Amino acid sequence: MSVEVTNRGAFGSALVMLQPGEEFVSEAGAMYRASGNMDIDVKTRKREGGGLWGALKEGAKAMFAGESFFLSTYRVKDNSPGEVGLAPILQGEVSSLEVGSETWICAGGSFMGASGGVKLDTQYQGLKKGMFSGEGLVYVRASGQGELLVSAYGRISEVEVRGGITIDNGHIVAFTEGLEYDIGKAGGWIASALSGEGLVMKFRGNGRILVQSHDRDRLGGALGPLLPPREG
């Protein structure tokens, strides 16, 4: 398997080459092109051994996070290699992360895909933390071994954390497990409201964080009122 990030800049995308027997999982709807021998199988998100109830629970969580209920799995149907191209909806960069020595926690809206050896768990942030997080209630924990693809709205900057850093909720793409964090306000309640800096994630410890230059929710917030009201 090889995962290549193509079209760097405003319109990032990724190209995944699969050998027979290998598989790659993506957010449903992320595929934009594929070789003729590529097969797709769609599954609901599920926790291992969770049964139907588990699947429903995971699905509901995914929907809260602004993600699809479904994941697509790609495999070649014959004995020759194949390829599948993946792209996000909005403008922005795509990045490929190694899962193995690091376990990554990825913001719900930034998850794009992962190779078969990566175990994906949707994580509920907990009421206190999740309720206030701009990125929705859910993070995807990517453990195991392989590649993880994330997408951002805007540019991606990587931050090496040594000690601590504060990042606006809506700007988190992914971070390495081991970093501890609290969700809080940037200042006092009034200062927060006035400065427009709502909730931030205060990280402590050592690790890596991918930060996106723009916030999807602010695009939605800016555009929503300009669009005509729904009919009926």
Place this chain on the structure above:
Amino acid sequence: MRFEIQGNPDYGEVVVELGPNEELLAESGAMSRMSSHMEAKSKRLGSFFGAIIRKMFGGESFFVGRFTHPDGGTVAVAPQLPGTVTHRQMNGDHVFLTAGAFLACTPGVNIKAVFGGWRAFFSGEGAFLIEVSGTGDLFYNAYGGVVEKDVDGSFTVDTGHLVAFEPSLQYSIGGMGNWKSTFLSGEGLVMKFQGNGKIWVQTRTLSGLAGWLTPRLL
């Protein structure tokens, strides 16, 4: 005539230097700046009825802009959406563009809307394709990045992502995987290309953006 594509791959546009009486035809509304003496006229494409039908079903404009002047001058044209602009030198060969992908051409290039049938209707690109032939310079645009692919055998493209393809390729509309995958994957229908030739696909779709925005309506 000299041209330069600027701003690729994210914000592509074409700046054209026209010699005396040379002409550039551009998608209606695409001109962003030009020499102050340059004349902008309009030209109807194809037959009157063809143009009306195309407007109704193809989303492509009724008229194109025609830019020329006895002394020549500069014209810049930019697509409606950010993305990559591509140039193709036409040498009497043919290429198909999806409606909306046409940006500009020189007068020796023929552009003709052709009804693509029901399969085009389901392609997410409108029921009409633009068949380009003749000799000269052709410029076309995409929403997002453009991927050029040499197809030898079969190739699958998600509907809405097609930009252009050579006529040596045939396509059909179908699902991918089993019926469940087709309905649940968010890929819905895909275009399955067969044959030997080049294809250009774009990395974003406008309908994808619209779908993302819909739940954010007040």
